[in-house]
Each structure stands twice: as structure tokens, then as C-alpha cells.
Amino acid sequence: MTDPLDAAILRVLSLDARATYAQVGQQVSLSAPAVKRRVDRLREQGVIRGFTVRLDPAALGWQTEAFVELFCHGSTSPATMRTAVEQYPEVVAASTVTGDVDLVLQVRARDMRHLEQVVERLAAEPFVSRTRSTVVLSALVRRPDVVP
Numbered sequence: 736m737t738d739p740l741d742a743a744i745l746r747v748l749s750l751d752a753r754a755t756y757a758q759v760g761q762q763v764s765l766s767a768p769a770v771k772r773r774v775d776r777l778r779e780q781g782v783i784r785g786f787t788v789r790l791d792p793a794a795l796g797w798q799t800e801a802f803v804e805l806f807c808h809g810s811t812s813p814a815t816m817r818t819a820v821e822q823y824p825e826v827v828a829a830s831t832v833t834g835d836v837d838l839v840l841q842v843r844a845r846d847m848r849h850l851e852q853v854v855e856r857l858a859a860e861p862f863v864s865r866t867r868s869t870v871v872l873s874a875l876v877r878r879p880d881v882v883p
Contacts, residue, residue, distance in 0.1 A: 737782060740765065744773055745782070749879045752786040789879060797843040799850050800871040803857060805838040811862040819860050825853045836867075 737745065743763040747754055756767035756774070763770070777783045792800070807816070813831050816838050820829045828841040840857070844850035850870070858866045 737777070741773055741777060741782075744770060745777070748774075748783070748786075752788070792843050796845055799844045799846055800874070801842050801844070801850055801854075802869045802871070803840040803842050803854055804836040804867040804869075805840065805857065805860075805863050806835065806865045806867075807837040807862045808864050809862075811837065815862060819862070820857075823853065823857070825849075 744759055747759045747762050756770040760767045760770045820826045825842050825844050826840050827843055830839050832839050844853055854868055
């Protein structure tokens, strides 16, 4: 469980994982050693799983994004779904959901032709009965994992 100071530290780090303990401390009114102790504890507790960089997919040539819904035959297990979709580098997120759809994928591709090829390959998976795709026109809000 995190307290308000931990939450403040997590907010700062979620916006800039390269911030030094001193920089974080300035923003949350703690010394650098106090921030380090808290970050170490949060890492030990598994709250912080790592430090990373956020990339701009469009700048890397991945101009097209879509949400692809998969409708599965029978009672396909989440493990079977995960094993299949993990093989696609274009799939950036996958979630089982309630309702008629079994699996929702967030997919990034270079262009529409590439997206079409990915959807065709997904539709050919043995457990998939059909797909439905929604192409993203504008990404209006994208938040890193932050503490509200």
C-alpha cells in the first residue's frame, strides 16, 4: 500500500523515469536519500516493476493503429489466446473482455495494408471464428501508468 508521498513519487517517475532522486525530492519535498529509500521499498514490493522509455510509434514508422476484436470458437482459454497473440509484434495490448467479444487487441501497423495483413493472420488462428476492427483516427488521451 502506498501513502501520499509514495503516490507523489510515482507520479513524478511516471512522467520522467530518468529523474534523479534529488529532482524527485525537490518536487515532493523530500531529500534524495529519503526518495531512494522509498523507491527501493516500492521496487521490493513490486509496485515499481522497472524503469523504461516511452516511444512515439508514428516516429518509428508505425502510423496506423486499430482495435481488433476477436470472436472465438467454443470456450477458448485465455492461455491459448495469449500464446497466439504474443507471437504478433504488432499487438501492443490484449485483453479478454465481457460481452459478445472474447478478446480485444490494440494493434499498431506501418500502414493500412500492413494492418490488413495482421488482421488476416489473426483471423486465420484456429480458435478465431471472426474479427471486427476499428481504426483509430486520433489518439486524444494517452496516459502512462500513473497514480491518480
